[in-house]
Amino acid sequence: MNLVIAALDRKLLRDLWRLKGQVLAIAFVIASGIALLVMSLSTYEALQLTTDTYYERYRFAHVFGTVKRAPLQLEDRIKALPGVQNTQLRIAKEAVLDVAGFPEPLMGRLVSLPEGRQPTLNQLVLRRGRLVEPSRPNEAVINESFARAHALNPGDTIEAIINQKKRRLRIVGTAQSPEFIYVISPFALIPDKKRYGILWMGREALEAAYDYEGAFNDLSLTVLRGTDTRQTIQALDALLAPFGSVGAIDRSDHLSNWFVQNELKQNQTSARILPSIFVIVSALLTQAALTRLIATERNEIGLMKAFGYTDAEVGWHYVKFVLAINALGILLGWALGAQLGRFSTQNYAEVMNFPLLIYRPGPAAFLIGAALNLLVALLATARAVRAAARLAPVVAMQPPSPPQFRGEGTFLSRLGALADEPSRIILRQIERWPFRAAATVFGLAGALAMMILSLQFVDAVDEIERSHFSELQREDLALGFSEPKSTVVLGEIARLPGVMAVEPMRIVPADFVAGHIRHRGAIQGISRDSQMTRVFDVHRGHLRVPPGGVVLAARLAEKLQLRPGDEFELRLLEGRRPLIKASVSQVFDSYIGMFAYMDIVALNRAMKERPVTEYVNALIDESLQEELLVRLKNLPAVSTVALKSIAVTNFKETVAATLMIFIGFFSVFSFALGFGVTYNAQRIALSERGRELATLRVLGFSRRDVLYILLGETVLLVCLALPLGCWLGWALTAAFVNASGFQTELMRIPLAIAPSTYGISVLVLLVACAISGIAMKRRVDELDLVAVLKTRE
Amino acid sequence: MSDGVATMESVEGEPRATLRAENLTKTYLTGEREFKALDNVDLKLYAGEMVVLLGPSGSGKSTLLNIIGGLDTPTSGRVFFNDLDITACDELELTRYRRDCVGFVFQFYNLIASLTARENIALVTEIAQDPIDPAEALSVVGLDHRVDHFPAQLSGGEQQRVAIARAIAKQPQLLLCDEPTGALDSKTGIVVLEAIERVNHELGTTTAIITHNAVTAGMADRVLFLGDGRITHIECNAERKSAKSLAW
Incomplete structure (x- = not known):
């Protein structure tokens, strides 16, 4: 097979191969940005689709209400309210649970089910066993995550204090529900699979236990398409007010759904802010690489022109160079992003307990990133391409005159006057190409900023924990009663052990x-x-x-x-x-x-x-904690027991689980960014000044001296990038925590970056730069001292 | 055996050899073929003399210069600088050798674009053991008035003279010039040769010039002719012509 490739394209392929290190470094930066975008967007899409499907299929209600107690006869009047389609009237109560072998009393929510069948709304996804059957008041279906956390299986038993009486319940099945994607105790800040369980029990059983014959205290309803739920809620509140309603809420305020939607929004925010850094930096890198390539190919450009290639053909040749690097980056990014998207969606699905998962990323996530990248890269390189296209053949065939340097007046040269010659070379180099130096500084600062942004989430969590648990909630233990109690109860509790x-x-x-x-x-x-x-x-x-x-x-x-x-x-x-x-x-x-x-x-x-x-x-008194907990498990009036130490641990663990993955991805990407920027800058410097550096070697400078000139510039730029990057990290974090998805009614991420976060981020960036520096050292060692004497650039 | 040769050569009347090369052979592998760039070459450069190496492209003159300059190593044979066997030196020792003993002048000047004329010279004097003042070196090549100019502000001839000043500022014992006039027109070339001549004369620096311009041979004490990797013959000029009198 003989593929016909135009000579110019052959040259392009060889150029790409020759510059493979740089091409790869840039492609990785592009790929990181694209992957991040595809990951965030496709996760967002997949979770949205999965959630919607889940809600639809298992009939998650639109409006939720709670009353003290209301007669079931109200159902007809509720159904007659504007827009109401379906209703579900239940008995739902908080209870203290006791799982054998677990030290503390746990909390749970008992929710009534029609015996022997699925409810009309908020249906259960039965994972194991069966639903409860009529005339078996001690049967319960428990939520899957709680069952797993305690290794409970159908056939096991669990104790619950129901209406001040201790009862032993038999687990007949485990299930999931769109209503409890996040299982959150009303008294906790965040979900706790282990310490809060959902128990679905037969309606008859709960009726009898709580004396609720013909009554309900919890309702859900769906509305017809196009209904404004605000009006429904208003009418519902008016209807239920006499029955001790605490006010109905829309699905959007439903706690579990609120958490789900919030996760989605956070993915959307990440998709918007972060990839743009990569797009800009990769465009700058491509621009620098292309400018350098064109500089080294002046003769070739002159030849092409002399042979009769048009300006447009020469320009197109270099545009193809940009396209090729971007295409490589984009393809890599797509592949990586799709994998990461699937991984991240699966991870969410696991955390959120979805019974189904639809990961079918649409083209949007892929196309947006690619188009944006190409556009910015082409814009950034337009000047260099035009300059190449317009180069007159006669001019191109002559060697370029040495670059102009300025000697006096500027700050850097005055500074340079104090330095030795090698340092002066470094300073003048930066001064001569300030835009390039600025691009490098910006790229490094961007990498640092992203590292700070990802690491500071740990600080934020610490700060929330400190302000909330150490300053605001200073108790060790919070007890709740099923009914308001006379303050006499304070004395009784005070007398308990510990x-x-x-x-x-x-x-x-x-x-x-x-x-x-x-x-x-x-x-x-x-x-x-x-x-x-x-x-x-x-x-x-x-x-x-x-x-x-x-x-x-x-x-x-x-x-x-x-x-x-x-x-x-x-x-x-x-x-x-x-x-x-x-x-x-x-x-x-x-x-x-x-x-x-x-x-x-x-x-x-x-x-x-x-x-x-x-x-x-x-x-x-911590030493008496166990004894106290045993006593509390058997106090029927107590409906909730919350140990702060456990709340703190759970808060940290739950948040950490999601955060660590996020931090991991971002750290790798920002490392890639830091390395990519440094490597590219150093490769260009080496290509441009390889001859000078080899001359220095011939003149008797050691490898170390030469490396000093080459890396000294990087070190100086890194020094500039560090404070800028720290500031940028702060600013980026501020933008991030103020963005929707991170600023909610429930929680606000504080802007509290710890000094150690800056320190660690700086260290990681320095390591990335150092690795690039080591790669450069090898190239300096290989400088051809002989060739330099004979050739001119 | 080499001792014997050395003894025979150090008989009275013969000047001291700054550099001595013995049986130098340099072989390159090009594809499957072996190519001998240098074939068993013996060479001596005496203190203070000016030698011109003449020969066509591929005759081995650059390879020879690179080896005696400490930039390249021979496949076999030895090179002594005074008593130092540079073929036995490691990388660091070679760097020291180049730094302290040898001055290079290249065909394409190889000035550092970001440094002025004075600074290009200071680059070398800062690391040398016994340098002269950069301004003084520039004055030797007649560039007192261009000290603070950057390479881009100098003509080709001026750039080459700065390169010569840079090479001699460390007061090397050996000055190696590889086609110093190769990129220059004849008028400028002669100005550059005058500078080299003056350095050789005033500072007594042992000087070797590679060129394929036969006219240059007139200014040398000795002319070595190279062909096919060997020194084919040596001519001694009874009288050195001044660079000024040369023309091509």
């Missing part, structure tokens, strides 16, 4: 209304001199809760457009549902949640109730 101090707390669901803005949340009542829950402002430190007035989290105050001193309406959604006028006494800045605090005495007064508490915060 309890050293106790404080009361109430959390009442509430609507915050300021003018036309409304926020549905909760108000927490704490003691004025509370030592365990202390309002903590991340800038100002601890704040006191005043006797009157409400302390608002800054994000909540912002949403409501309130400032200290402003008044607003507070509709409490429990008991008599009083509407009170409240004033903002202070605003505090925090990373987690949209909390609002007031004095518990004032809160009880507003509720028109005698002193009660729903929660007890306690400090405990």
